[in-house]
Every structure is written in C-alpha cells, then in structure tokens.
Amino acid sequence: MRISVLSLFPDLIRQFVGSSITGRAQQAGLFALETIQIRDYAVNRYGKVDDYCFGGGVGMLMMAEPVWQAWRAACQNDLPPGGKRRSIYLSPRGKILNQAKAAELSQIDHLILICGHYEGVDQRVLDEIADEELSIGDYVLTGGELAACVVIDALLRLVPGVLPDAEAYNRESHMSGVLEYPQYTRPAKWHGRKVPDVLLSGHQANIGRWQQLAALKETLRRRPDLFQKQQMTAEEWLELLDLSDSL
Numbered sequence: 001m002r003i004s005v006l007s008l009f010p011d012l013i014r015q016f017v018g019s020s021i022t023g024r025a026q027q028a029g030l031f032a033l034e035t036i037q038i039r040d041y042a043v044n045r046y047g048k049v050d051d052y053c054f055g056g057g058v059g060m061l062m063m064a065e066p067v068w069q070a071w072r073a074a075c076q077n078d079l080p081p082g083g084k085r086r087s088i089y090l091s092p093r094g095k096i097l098n099q100a101k102a103a104e105l106s107q108i109d110h111l112i113l114i115c116g117h118y119e120g121v122d123q124r125v126l127d128e129i130a131d132e133e134l135s136i137g138d139y140v141l142t143g144g145e146l147a148a149c150v151v152i153d154a155l156l157r158l159v160p161g162v163l164p165d166a167e168a169y170n171r172e173s174h175m176s177g178v179l180e181y182p183q184y185t186r187p188a189k190w191h192g193r194k195v196p197d198v199l200l201s202g203h204q205a206n207i208g209r210w211q212q213l214a215a216l217k218e219t220l221r222r223r224p225d226l227f228q229k230q231q232m233t234a235e236e237w238l239e240l241l242d243l244s245d246s247l
C-alpha cells in the first residue's frame with residue numbers, strides 16, 4: 001500500500017506516522033508513505049499558494065494550480081495491474097469517518113490524502129481530483145493534517161501485519177457494531193476493586209460469553225444508537241438481563 005499526503009505541513013504527517021506502531025509498520029515495509037509539499041508547486045517564486053476569495057469574505061483560499069500540480073506528482077507512481085487509487089480531500093463538509101470506511105480504505109493500493117489549510121481549497125480543483133471528502137467529526141480544524149493522521153492510523157491498524165494478530169483488532173470497539181467489553185490487568189485487586197471472578201476462572205467458554213454480554217451492556221449504556229442496530233435473540237436478551245448484575 002502507498003499513501004501520499006499533499007500538505008503545507010508535511011513534517012507533521014511524517015512525525016506522526018513515523019512513530020509507534022505505524023512507524024514500525026513503515027520500517028517493515030508494510031506500506032510506503034510519501035508526503036508532497038504543496039508549496040513546491042507555488043505559482044510564483046515567493047511560494048504563493050493562496051489568494052483572496054472571489055465574492056469577498058474573511059481569509060485566504062488555497063489556489064487550484066499548486067494543489068493540482070502536487071496531485072499530479074503523487075499520481076506519477078505506478079499502480080499494480082488492476083490496482084486501485086483513491087483521492088480524498090479532508091474536509092469538515094465530508095462524510096464522517098467510521099470503522100467501515102477505515103476498513104474500505106485499507107484495501108486501496110494508492111491513497112492520496114489532500115490537506116486543506118486557511119479557508120480551504122478552490123472548489124474547481126476538488127471537483128477535478130477528489131473522489132470523495134472525509135471529515136473526522138463535526139468541528140473545524142485549522143488544517144487537514146490532523147485529520148489525515150487520524151485516517152491513516154485508523155486504516156493502517158487493519159492492514160495485515162501492522163498489528164501482530166488480527167484478533168487484536170477484530171474484538172475492538174466498532175469492529176462488529178458494538179463497543180469493547182471492559183478489560184483488566186494485574187493486580188487482581190486494586191484500591192479495593194476486584195476483577196470479575198469469571199476472568200480469573202480460566203474457563204474460556206464462560207469468559208467468552210461474559211465478554212460478549214459485557215460488550216452488549218457497554219454498548220447499551222454508552223451508545224444506545226448502536227445497540228438498537230443489534231439483532232439479539234430472545235435467549236440473548238434473557239441472558240443479558242440475568243447476568244446484568246454480575247457484569
């Protein structure tokens with residue numbers, strides 16, 4: 001997988017992606033990161049990449065030409081035969097990122113992420129190059145760099161080999177539409193709070209059932225909107241109600 005990020009602050013992206021788990025995956029060659037400095041394609045020798053908005057308004061807008069040229073540079077890379085390329089503009093107007101979208105993007109051979117700054121980017125170049133727009137939430141950031149890092153982090157976790165074991169992410173929140181069950185580590189008693197007995201029992205079937213029900217209970221408590229989408233059998237309902245005191 002190849003990820004190209006078009007940005008006015010590429011160091012932010014390189015620093016973030018080069019750290020921790022994503023950094024190790026990068027060193028292991030599980031994906032390649034390329035950052036493209038949009039200012040390298042400025043329209044004059046003073047590095048101009050932005051201008052005033054037609055029609056007035058406060059703030060500057062990134063010009064179409066530097067973004068277009070930076071995108072063309074990213075497209076120079078060869079795709080494997082039948083490979084998929086996707087260009088995404090990070091934007092508060094975009095569809096909100098979720099786990100299903102991260103999984104979809106983890107299958108793309110060449111992902112191009114376009115980070116805006118200032119008031120955003122001239123619409124004409126977006127219409128020409130962006131396949132879609134993605135937001136990381138209903139709030140406005142100063143630039144697309146943080147959003148690009150969030151997208152990259154979320155999708156890389158799902159690329160085979162990035163985490164040591166697929167189990168590590170298959171049980172996580174949102175993978176199967178529910179939140180993760182509570183987890184505990186040693187000591188078994190801390191500040192008078194005990195780890196649930198079943199987790200110390202060594203009985204794998206009971207532990208699995210407890211985790212499944214605890215995940216449903218957490219989802220019901222914290223995200224009733226997600227819980228409503230669960231298809232639960234009558235038996236599961238009874239079990240959940242029966243066990244709810246011990247969870």
Ligand SMILES: C[S@@+](CC[C@H](N)C(=O)[O-])C[C@H]1O[C@@H](n2cnc3c(N)ncnc32)[C@H](O)[C@@H]1O
Pocket residue numbers: 089090091092093114115116117118119120121134135136137138139140141142143144145147
């Ligand atoms: C200050 S914002 C521009 C906001 C734009 N004027 C608007 O109201 O929609 C600058 C850049 O930050 C990025 N950005 C801001 N909020 C974002 C969000 N919630 N998700 C993804 N990218 C965001 C976009 O790339 C955007 O071009």
